Amino acid sequence: MKPLYLESRKGIRVLLDGKTLLVRREGDAERIFPVNRLSRVVSHVGVDWDSKALLALAGEGIPTVFIDEEGAVAARVLGSGGERASLVLQLEELLSRADGVDRYEDWRAHHHREQLLSLSRQYSWIGGLPDPDRMRGLLVERLNGWLERQEVVMSLKHLHARTLAWSSERLSHLGVGAQTPHLTGGVIDLPSDLAEILQWRISVRWTVLLRRYPAARGTFADQRRRQRWLTWFYQQLEPSLEKEGRRLLARLHLWAATQDCP
Numbered sequence: 001m002k003p004l005y006l007e008s009r010k011g012i013r014v015l016l017d018g019k020t021l022l023v024r025r026e027g028d029a030e031r032i033f034p035v036n037r038l039s040r041v042v043s044h045v046g047v048d049w050d051s052k053a054l055l056a057l058a059g060e061g062i063p064t065v066f067i068d069e070e071g072a073v074a075a076r077v078l079g080s081g082g083e084r085a086s087l088v089l090q091l092e093e094l095l096s097r098a099d100g101v102d103r104y105e106d107w108r109a110h111h112h113r114e115q116l117l118s119l120s121r122q123y124s125w126i127g128g129l130p131d132p133d134r135m136r137g138l139l140v141e142r143l144n145g146w147l148e149r150q151e152v153v154m155s156l157k158h159l160h161a162r163t164l165a166w167s168s169e170r171l172s173h174l175g176v177g178a179q180t181p182h183l184t185g186g187v188i189d190l191p192s193d194l195a196e197i198l199q200w201r202i203s204v205r206w207t208v209l210l211r212r213y214p215a216a217r218g219t220f221a222d223q224r225r226r227q228r229w230l231t232w233f234y235q236q237l238e239p240s241l242e243k244e245g246r247r248l249l250a251r252l253h254l255w256a257a258t259q260d261c262p
Helices: 051-059 082-095 100-122 132-150 156-173 190-201 203-212 223-258
Strands: 002-006 012-017 020-025 031-034 038-044 064-067 073-077
Touching: 012 051, 020 051, 038 082, 051 064, 051 073, 064 082, 073 082, 082 100, 082 223, 100 190, 100 223, 156 190, 156 223, 190 203, 190 223, 203 223
Parallel strands: 002 038, 038 064
Antiparallel strands: 012 020, 020 031, 064 073
């Protein structure tokens, strides 16, 4: 699935032919876009739309955003997929702005920095990290060093894989996935960004478990025993992951609706 962008030049008309959009402009060849292959539509307000074409998009739950001369959102059509697509639509509107990606990066960086500062305050063995720009690299370096010395069974890679699986699954229920490639790596990578924030949100609980159970440290010759420990860790972390994940998604919804960083 791909997005459809209709530029601001005059004389463009969009019609419906069965389940296909026909985009016509005088002097140009007619362009054809199957409705079921569209992930979203961003159109200038000057484009002439046939009502049947808009209804076809709405019926498929394909969000359609109309942009004015200043690049601001003038209107939107949601359709039957509205509830599931509400977060997607809000992010669509944000990313259609000239400063949209920068605003999103500010939001992501704020939450990432917030979690790293919280973790650094929890443990004296991590040490003070006064410079936010260097904080992430220093924290990861020190945490990895501690993990290597302890030879823990569950590494940062394991933890990130678990949070990525959670964020990908929850976001797919909200309409973020293969049908929205611009949100999964094309423009921003929302599942990976949320997974990284969540990784640090539950890391305090995770490090407590690692320190509390010395049997989970050391080299495991028996892979089945190692797998049992990994499974146990996942089960112990699941309540924290669910709680923090829901809280983060709620904050993302609120921010996307207001388009204003904390």
